[in-house]
Amino acid sequence: MKLAYQSLLAGVALTVSSLALAAGELNLYNWGNYTSPKLIEKFEAETGIKVTITDYDSNETALAKVRAGGHGFDLAVPSHSHLPIWMSEGLIANARVDQMPNFKNVAKEWRNPDWDPGRQYSAPWQWGSVGVMVDTSVYNGDINTFGIILDPPEELIGKINVAPEMNDVISSALLYLGGEACSGDKELLRKVRDKLVEAKPKWKSMDYGVIEKFAGRDLAASLYWNGAAFRARLKNPDVRYGYPVEGYSLWADAVVLLKDAKNVEEAKTFMNFIMAPENAGLMSEFARYANSIVGSEAFMPEDMATAPEVVVPEEFIGAGKFYPTCSPEVQKMYTAIWTELQK
Amino acid sequence: MILRRRSFVIKRMPGFTLLALACFFALYMPLAPLVVYSFNEGNNIALWEGFSLRWYQAAWENQLVQSAAIRSIVVATIASIIATVLATMVALATTRTRPYRGQTIIYAMVNQPLVVPEIVTAVALLILFALIKQATNYHGYAYLVIAHSAFCIPFAYLPIRARLEGMDRVLETAAADLYATPWRAFKRVTLPLMLPGIFAGAMLAFVISLDDVVITEFVKSAGQDTLPTYMLGQLRRSITPEINAISTVLLGISVLMVTLIFFLSRKKTA
Amino acid sequence: MSKTLAQQESLEAQAQRKEVKRNLLLSTPALIVLICAASGPLLIMVVFSFLTSGDYGGVKWEWSTEAWFQVAFYRDIFDDTVSIADAHLSILWRSVRLSFLTTLTAFVLGFPTAYFIATRPPETRNIWLFLVTIPFWTNLLIRTFAILEIIRNQGVVNTFLLMIGAIDQPLDMLYTDIAILLGMTYVYIPLMILPIYASMERFDFKLVEAAYDLYASRWKVMKRVILPLVKPGVVAGSILVFIPSLGAYVTPRVLGGGKNLMLGNLIELQFGQGRNWPLGAALSLTLLAIVMIALIVYVRSAQKQGATHDS
The missing domain is CATH 3.40.190.10 (Periplasmic binding protein-like II)
Incomplete structure (x- = not known):
């Protein structure tokens, strides 16, 4: 029939x-x-x-x-x-x-x-998530944290990339420091700014196109999206995608x-x-x-x-959340922090 | 014969030929990896995985990338012709004449597209053209062509102006004295003298139009992606060697054209 | 006697009027296109710069001078203290510095190249010119990626330098100001070569011959004879390289690794994720004003110089 x-x-x-x-x-x-x-x-x-x-x-x-x-x-x-x-x-x-x-x-x-x-x-x-990609042949500690980017372990310093996305970067930093994305808490945002300014010298780049750089081992860690992490792993089997336990955005x-x-x-x-x-x-x-x-x-x-980048493992599902766009006031602070970071 | 040799020595500047050849080398060297990776087996523009023609096949089968490439060339050709003609006229109007009221304003207006970052013109054009698109219901290529023509004008204008600035009036005055009409004098005397400037200007306008991303991105209507906007869309995800393949083809076409022109001009002089 | 003089004067005035009319007629078509797609839309931006930014991009129709205030001053987001916008100033300074270096590098390489082309036999000159523009048939993004490819750690340049033993570990060029400089020079060099060529092509080498006859050195000939005569081309080329470099967006973003903003990126940010269109408009108008004033001052002084030369 x-x-x-x-x-x-x-x-x-x-x-x-x-x-x-x-x-x-x-x-x-x-x-x-x-x-x-x-x-x-x-x-x-x-x-x-x-x-x-x-x-x-x-x-x-x-x-x-x-x-x-x-x-x-x-x-x-x-x-x-x-x-x-x-x-x-x-x-x-x-x-x-x-x-x-x-x-x-x-x-x-x-x-x-x-x-x-x-x-x-x-x-x-x-749909997908914003998390961290790590080349585990360079660093094999815990990768399920934005600390990889913001308080990087010695091995990764100078080999880190951050996606040039203002909202993703600042929201992730907010989550790492115990807040929520788009939080208007000024004390927290000040901490976010200081944390980013402190971490930036340890980064290599803020760029797209990470797949080939992980394949060529120019990079060892990145704040990025899960689909790219999956494609990078197919080129370089040591690449893993971490779901930050302190919270990450979907x-x-x-x-x-x-x-x-x-x-x-x-x-x-x-x-x-x-x-x-x-x-x-x-x-x-x-x-x-x-x-x-x-x-x-x-x-x-x-x-x-079966890819862990595409199918979120059970234990990490809870930490991921969909965040709405930030309010105009918060967006202004995001922009100010972002400009300060890249001046 | 002796004269020729002498003039050759006179023209020589120590180190210049070396620098010029180094410059040509530097212009072409970065293109080598581009061409090489277009034959890459893997789907990556930076990691060699063996020889293959798969990206040429992919580009051949990819309607989107092909029509984008053709669209880029068509828009660039039309826009650069318009820009060059208009720029030539303005150049004639703003050089070798007694200063007049408005001259500075014209100069400033002609150069203005150079000075404003693309995104600003792009957003302004988006708003303006959206109104026209809604009012007329016309979504064709005229918007892209007019936007490209406008920002190409200064690139065509400056070389032409530079050429004109140093040109003597003597020959034109002589032609006028021989009762040539102004138009004839222009066609027979001024224009041939200006030609290298016009040629340089037209080529600049062409490549500048070919390069444009941001203005095109904001002005284009449905189905009007050019190669640069097509690439811009890919930036976040990762660019495939398909782009290398199509660029290599474009390079091939341009080399072919140059060769053709070379042989044609040789025939003419021979 | 006096009558004929007056007649002559009126004839003169008539000729001048005719010339002005011709000039205006010749300029009209270009001005129409420019008003439609360049200067006209800019007026929209002037209006925008005095409005309030919309909540999600765009503008609200409420009068405000906030954007212009933000160009020069920074109100601290945390304690509301007002200070000079040092982030904007440092971005401006970086842009000016890099654009200047780009122009200089392009000149150092471009001038000899233009000279080389201009001294080829006439029938091959256009071929050489084409050779300059062929790499530009690939678009800006492609060329920028090509540069990225050759200066990365395992790229051609480092491999070569390692091979000949000039260095013993790869130079970290990618994502530095050097990378931006190299990239912008590569991207903009035809804009220097072509105008210089256009003004040099008509150069009369008899002048050089005369100078040599007067026992001038090559350097003196270059400085005193050739350079002054091709100055219009050099000026045009420098304008064409310097100004677009100031607002460059793609090259700094790709080669600089996006870590440091240039003016073009700062302005783009306001129209994109920053959602502050009025500030973007005000910033770009500030840039426009600075460059235009410089250009007009230059043109005026060139005119005066030309006038004194003529008389």
Whole structure:
């Protein structure tokens, strides 16, 4: 029965794709190098909708462009921290994701996130964490702490990189010193500033592109994202990813329908499409981050389904949290600290 | 013959040829790893894992990167032509003339795109063009072309101006004395004399447009990624040798063009 | 007699009016493009610099001079004391210093190269020029990564120096000011070579010959004959290298390892994660004002000099 249904679907897809031009188009605005070409090919073949991908490099750029209007995009993929801003500024249309057929595949813990209660607006894309990468052939002590970066052991000094992300760096330092991300506690922020200023001379760089530097053993530690740590380990088996026990932040990117979208039906078709396990599997296979779809593991490469960078080990789950964007006042202090740090 | 040899000696400056050749070496040496890693088996731009053509195949199959590369070249070509023509006109209007009211303002306006960091123009253009895009519902390439033309103008203008500044008026005056119309005098006398400046300016404008990231990132509409914005998007994740492959192809095309021009110009002189 | 003089004067005035009209006509198309996509949008930034920053980027339409205050002064986030914004000053100083060194290096390498090209046989000069620009067919990011690649610890430069025994352990160049300097020189050197070439190409070597006949040394010929005549090209090249270096963003970020900000990065920060657009606008207008004043002073003095030469 299921097989018959599938072949019927395939048949429909084929006829549809031969009418591709008539079937409409879709403009997706996504982070660069984040959209699996296979996923898009499959979507185009099944629906006949022609997808145009345009890249952005930061949440700030994406927000600025979408807010300015006249962009021509139908879907965008902001991070959870920015999603409430997009909503409050009225940039997102309610796609009723919770009523889409494939919503049943979304894992329970992802059905009602703080940043999109009831999950009506956003379809899950991928998620990950901010932690530390360490080359254990250089240092083999405890790596599950931001102390690796902020109070580095002797072996690591001068071989440390920090992702040039103001929010991630300062929030991590706040967590390390016993606060919460985006805390407005001035005493604590002063300590954060002093700690960062003290630690900075022990760092080598504040840069992206760490995978090749871990592979070439130019770096031995970094504050970075889990997906990169996973890819670095495939190049250099000594690389491990630490989940700081004092607390670390999680992030999730989600697909939203823009208010001024022209291709609303096509956009909704895409949102539903990516919630199917085999498609979510394709997504993760390409970008190497986890998704939120039950059953997608079966469609991922073997090495991913068991990777400790992708599947958070039980004992560290509790320490990870999703933090919203900081309030404007706190953001000002973040910027002041960041400027002070790099003057 | 003797004269030629003499003039050769006169032109020689000790150490200059050596420095010039060192400069050419320095220009090309960093490109060697780029080309080499485009043949890398591994998916990494810094770690050699064996020879393979897989990245050329990947680039060949990757519609996104290909169309981005072509888009970059098309925009750069159109924008640099516009910028060079406009810059030539302004250069004629601001050099070798009696000082007039507004001259300094024109000079300042022409050079202004140099002075403002790209991000500032980018954000301002984003806001301005978004209004126009909404009002006209036109999302085409005109925005990119006009933005690129604008910031390329000073790069074309300064070499042309430098060329003009030292040019004597004598020949043009002579042409006028021979009852040549101003247009003819310009076409036959001034323009040929300006040509090296125009050529230099056009080439600068072209490469500057080819390089632009930030303004393009903010001005582009859906589906208008250029090679630099495509790369910018990859920066956070890690750049693949696909980019090396496509850059090597671009280098190849430019070398081919130079060779072509070389043989064509030789034919003409021969 | 006096009548003819008056007539002549009016003729003169007429010619001058005609010339001004021609000049303005010639400038109009470029000015239109510039107003649409450069100077015009800048007015938006002038307005922004007097507004309040929006909570999540952008601006609120509330009048404020806070941004201009922040350019020069720093209000301590912890105890509200006001002091000179030393972070901004040290960033400005680093940018000026590095841009100056970049311009100097580009000149030292670029001038002989332009001279070399200008003294080739005429039919091959364009080929040499093309050879200068070919590396620039790869974009800025690619070129910056190429530099990163050759100066890292296991890169070509260190490997070579180790091989010939000039050093016994790799030089740590990556993520230093030296790296930024090398990178910016590499990225901007055609901007120096091409204008110098453009003004040198028409150089009449008979002048050099005459100077030699007067027993001038090569150095004197260079200083007294060649340099003054190609000065416009040198000035153009220096402007084209120095000013973009001041606002450079990609190269310092990649090669400097992002540890130290330059002006371009500081301004970018305000429009990005810093979410302080008015400050970004005010900072860039300050930069604009400083550079423009310097440029105009230069042009004015050059005009005066030109005028005295003519008369």
